[in-house]
Amino acid sequence: MKEIFFKKESLENAIRIFSDALKEKRVFKKLKEEEISVYESLGRITSRPIVAKISNPFFNASAVDGFAVKSSLTAFATINNPKLFEIGKDAIPVNTGDPINYPFDSVVMVEDVEVTEKFIKIFSPLHMYENVRVIGEDFAKGEIVVPIYEKITPAHIGVLISSYNDRIFVLEKPKVFIIPTGEEVKRLGQDLKIGDVIDSNSYMIASFLKEFGADPYISDEIFPNDFDILRKIIEESSKKFHLIVVVGGSAKGRKDLIGDVFESFSKVLFHGLTIQPGKPLIIGFNGDIPLIGCPGFPVSSYIDSKIFLKVAVEHLTSVSLDFPRKILATVKRDIPSSLGIEEFVRVKLAKIDNDIVCVPLKRGAANLTTVARGDGILRIDENSEGISSGSQVEVELLKSEFEIISQLLFIGSNDPLLEYILNMVKKENPQFKFGIINVGSLGGLLSLARGETIITSIHLFDSETQTYNTPYLKKYLQPDSYLRLHLVNRNQGLIVQKGNPKGIKTLEDLERGDVKFINRQKGSGTRVYFDYLLSERSIDKEKINGYDLEETTHLGVANAVKDGIVDCGMGIEYVAKLFDLDFIELGEEEYELIIRKDYLQDPRIVQLLAKISEVESKNLMRNFVGYKWVNKMKEE
Structure with a gap:
């Protein structure tokens, strides 16, 4: 018997139609807010901007190993006329990270001084707060350190803990109900007879959803191909879940009823794709709850799930699930670097005039926000003195390419x-x-x-x-x-x-x-x-x-x-x-x-x-x- 589909679409059109419907129904508003421990927040989506409760650093700290001194007393120091400082009185030994307390306001590196038993000699003047990480250098108390609807990364967790946030507000994970169908479908461990099929699809689909950041729930029961039973379980589960996935019955054979069941709720978006495998996909809605009918053949189910579950979860959470990669970008300013050291420069990226532009952020090993807020990392070779304006560079992305291309990069005065x-x-x-x-x-x-x-x-x-x-x-x-x-x-x-x-x-x-x-x-x-x-x-x-x-x-x-x-x-x-x-x-x-x-x-x-x-x-x-x-x- 030849398969007949209601509304067959190309893959490109199907993705667009589904995306437009998800936007129109504003499905991202469905997720509730919950408060969780920052230690359990990896991969979660912020539901409100997160503000720093303390500055980082919250005290003036030495950026090097050396001696804390008063910068004013180093004025006019030269190689021929060095300034002498008494250790423990005018020069306090400090290690990297030690507090620098008033009246000391700068640190001279240990390799830049001559040390005797009681004194050090300084051979060049220091300016105020030289080699000192001042309060709020990375971020200041009251500053938004993670914006709303941001996916928490390992760098974010470091920033959140450094900003004294132990609990944060996030969106709940999208709850997805998976409904396997078919009298011939059996679970692992059950007795099998000729014609039976093991339900691997439900668990494969659940694995995709976990990878995408959703909470999948597989029905304990495998439902028969019965219109009334399937319609009732979809109607009931739509009250508890954000997305319903039905496995099997999406074609138009004698026992395939999912198209009719979906159509009983509202007009389906499409039924059938012009791809192989993966042709018998069907998508509709029960109100604002997306309904996805996946084919029973495992490869078809795999391909459709990988594509369309990703689209659904992206719209529910507002976060792109594209995986980071490398990208070519153009530098619009000179970025100097030191010979003999390979440097990892954190950058922001934006698409402007059909070009990806690369803008360097603060440089320094202690500023973790440059990783959390950065879009990528630019590696400058140890044999290079930097990168010239106009050069094309390869950037290792920290975020998805979609986020970078779509973002509005604001560079200007703080407000x-x-x-x-x-x-x-x-x-x-x-x-x-x-x-x-x-x-x-x-x-x-x-x-x-x-x-x-x-x-x-x-x-x-x-x-x-x-x-x-x-x-x-x-x-x-x-x-x-x-x-x-x-x-x-x-x-x-x-x-x-x-x-x-x-x-x-x-x-x-x-x-x-x-x-x-x-x-x-x-x-x-x-x-x-x-x-x-x-x-x-x-x-x-x-x-x-x-x-x-x-x-x-x-x-x-x-x-x-x-x-x-x-x-x-x-x-x-x-x-x-x-x-x-x-x-x-x-x-x-x-x-x-x-x-x-x-x-x-x-x-x-x-x-x-x-x-x-x-x-x-x-x-x-x-x-x-x-x-x-x-x-x-x-x-x-």
């Missing part, structure tokens, strides 16, 4: 509100992938100009025109190549300890010898504005204790103040309030998003702009003290 909005977009649209590299306003602008990103954020004050951003945009970007969205105004000022014990009132107080300060990195909008204020008030930056001590985020500055490492630092009011610190307002800045015009219709940009337009209507700004909502397009 807690923007990171919150990006997580909101992902919460509503799990297929929205994003990555963040905090490099400051100028660094972000240069990344946009180089083609490393399609979106950045800046708040760069120009002292000559007394305006924000416009002169810098004209200097670094081509006219009419970008859109400006004035997102918010932020209050900038000095973050000081609770109660302001040092009585800091104005910038002039920073020149006092008893005040320790922490700055933002060169090129950041906060640093540019701070330098302008110093110049306007004729304040000598050389007199500021800590002017050269830099942090890359506002959270890092607040952490340093909160923990008493410094007395104050430059940052935004929101972060001061978040850490229960005091704030001395110095001005209001304009924070803008800069987006390439030719990417305005990109679905990721469309989703982000749509979410931004919702922020004010949902009254979310009440949680962000020190922000003034603007959300206005600006002319170039």
